[in-house]
Amino acid sequence: MTGTMTAAIEADPTVPLIRISRDFTATPAQLFRAHTDPELFARWVGPDRMRTNVDYWDPRTGGSWRYVAAAEGAEHAFRGCFHEVRPDRIVQTFTWEGAPDEVALETLTFEDLGDGRTRLHAQSLSDSFEARDGWLRSGMEVGVNDGYAKLDCLLAAGEVPATRGGAA
Amino acid sequence: MNDSLSPVFAALADPTRRDMVARLTEADATVGELAKPYDVSVQAISKHLKVLEQAGLVTRVAEGHRSPVHLEAEVFELMTKWIERYRQRAEARYRRLDAVLAEMNDETTGRRSRKETA
Numbered sequence: 422m423t424g425t426m427t428a429a430i431e432a433d434p435t436v437p438l439i440r441i442s443r444d445f446t447a448t449p450a451q452l453f454r455a456h457t458d459p460e461l462f463a464r465w466v467g468p469d470r471m472r473t474n475v476d477y478w479d480p481r482t483g484g485s486w487r488y489v490a491a492a493e494g495a496e497h498a499f500r501g502c503f504h505e506v507r508p509d510r511i512v513q514t515f516t517w518e519g520a521p522d523e524v525a526l527e528t529l530t531f532e533d534l535g536d537g538r539t540r541l542h543a544q545s546l547s548d549s550f551e552a553r554d555g556w557l558r559s560g561m562e563v564g565v566n567d568g569y570a571k572l573d574c575l576l577a578a579g580e581v582p583a584t585r586g587g588a589a
Numbered sequence: 590m591n592d593s594l595s596p597v598f599a600a601l602a603d604p605t606r607r608d609m610v611a612r613l614t615e616a617d618a619t620v621g622e623l624a625k626p627y628d629v630s631v632q633a634i635s636k637h638l639k640v641l642e643q644a645g646l647v648t649r650v651a652e653g654h655r656s657p658v659h660l661e662a663e664v665f666e667l668m669t670k671w672i673e674r675y676r677q678r679a680e681a682r683y684r685r686l687d688a689v690l691a692e693m694n695d696e697t698t699g700r701r702s703r704k705e706t707a
Contacts (some may be wrong), residue, residue: 455686556675
């Protein structure tokens with residue numbers, strides 16, 4: 422895969438996996454901090470109109486986390502365990518409490534590209550194809566929120582390339 | 590339409606089938622035409638077609654090598670749309686992360702002005 426100035430995505434056809442990679446103007450250490458500092462994390466993780474409140478957060482190997490995303494009366498809680506936390510890699514479980522039996526395994530790696538740039542690789546392994554497809558599909562019903570309006574402006578301005586080829 | 594896209598993903602797991610689908614996005618083609626560029630038998634191509642058919646990605650009016658194969662663009666687009674929407678949400682999230690990182694840069698480098706938009 423070449424440069425990924427905007428998020429590149431791959432839905433694996435053979436295992437229930439979603440891979441995303443994205444380049445950032447930041448060092449791996451900064452990216453690591455933005456993923457482990459709860460105050461910083463809460464500022465970027467949720468959709469624009471959602472407020473993310475961290476319930477508990479213990480970013481160390483064996484620690485656990487929980488946060489609640491709230492908007493217009495609707496609340497969604499997410500929780501998981503930090504399986505491994507180290508400067509170049511975070512492995513954690515991820516559960517939406519609305520479907521508590523489904524557990525995804527997320528692996529984040531911070532690849533140092535030099536010159537203050539880092540490529541984030543985010544891999545999410547669901548426990549079934551149904552669950553994975555559910556995650557993929559979950560964006561459809563929120564397709565008309567402000568975040569999208571903003572993004573659509575960006576798309577219209579040509580800042581985000583159109584759909585890549587379309588192959589999985 | 591089936592809620593699960595898994596058969597579609599599975600059907601597209603194979604590079605030959607992906608290539609066949611790519612060619613069918615341009616025009617319908619018969620099995621013989623589809624088989625031409627590959628160093629495999631028409632039977633092998635028929636097998637691939639069966640998988641694509643079962644996933645609902647392609648249809649044929651009739652069995653047989655003369656019958657044109659038609660790509661069900663809707664099914665194909667539904668899948669790519671889901672993935673693209675998901676990608677867009679990730680991208681929106683990472684644009685917010687860009688902004689957070691830019692602020693962290695300012696903190697560490699002492700107000701180096703940044704023109705990047707969030």
